[in-house]
Amino acid sequence: MAGEPQDDCLFCKIVEGHVPATIVRETETTVAFRDINPQAPTHILIIPRVHYENAAALASGAPEVAADLLREAQAVADDEKLESYRVVFNTGAGAGQTVFHAHAHVLGGRGLQWPPG
Ligand code: 5GP
Ligand code: ZN
Numbered sequence: 001m002a003g004e005p006q007d008d009c010l011f012c013k014i015v016e017g018h019v020p021a022t023i024v025r026e027t028e029t030t031v032a033f034r035d036i037n038p039q040a041p042t043h044i045l046i047i048p049r050v051h052y053e054n055a056a057a058l059a060s061g062a063p064e065v066a067a068d069l070l071r072e073a074q075a076v077a078d079d080e081k082l083e084s085y086r087v088v089f090n091t092g093a094g095a096g097q098t099v100f101h102a103h104a105h106v107l108g109g110r111g112l113q114w115p116p117g
Pocket of ligand 2: 005006009010011012013050051052100101
């Protein structure tokens with residue numbers, strides 16, 4: 001069922017504490033942790049505790065939690081003392097999505113090229 005934990009999902013396992021992660025912030029609805037393969041000096045993933053395949057599915061199924069992710073992006077940026085930062089939601093394998101549990105990448109701490117690759 002939409003939102004229910006998935007046995008084969010890495011990020012559900014991180015939410016449940018079954019896979020370790022360097023957690024930097026937690027709320028009732030979200031968990032934020034450092035990306036294992038950082039692409040910038042600050043590279044943090046923010047995930048909803050509930051399982052949805054991507055950001056759009058989350059926004060449809062639990063819109064208040066999608067908003068929480070964006071609020072948490074600012075909170076992470078504040079904690080990391082980032083004046084500017086980028087939030088990325090890769091959606092679909094062709095765009096580089098490899099984990100099909102919605103997540104926001106928060107990137108900062110270096111110049112960020114626009115348009116992105
Ligand atoms: P995507 O490619 O789906 O947009 O983002 C998935 C992200 O999860 C990648 O940036 C990847 O480095 C990160 N990642 C994959 N496995 C792990 C893990 O076990 N722990 C952490 N902290 N990050 C992971
Ligand atoms: Zn999941």
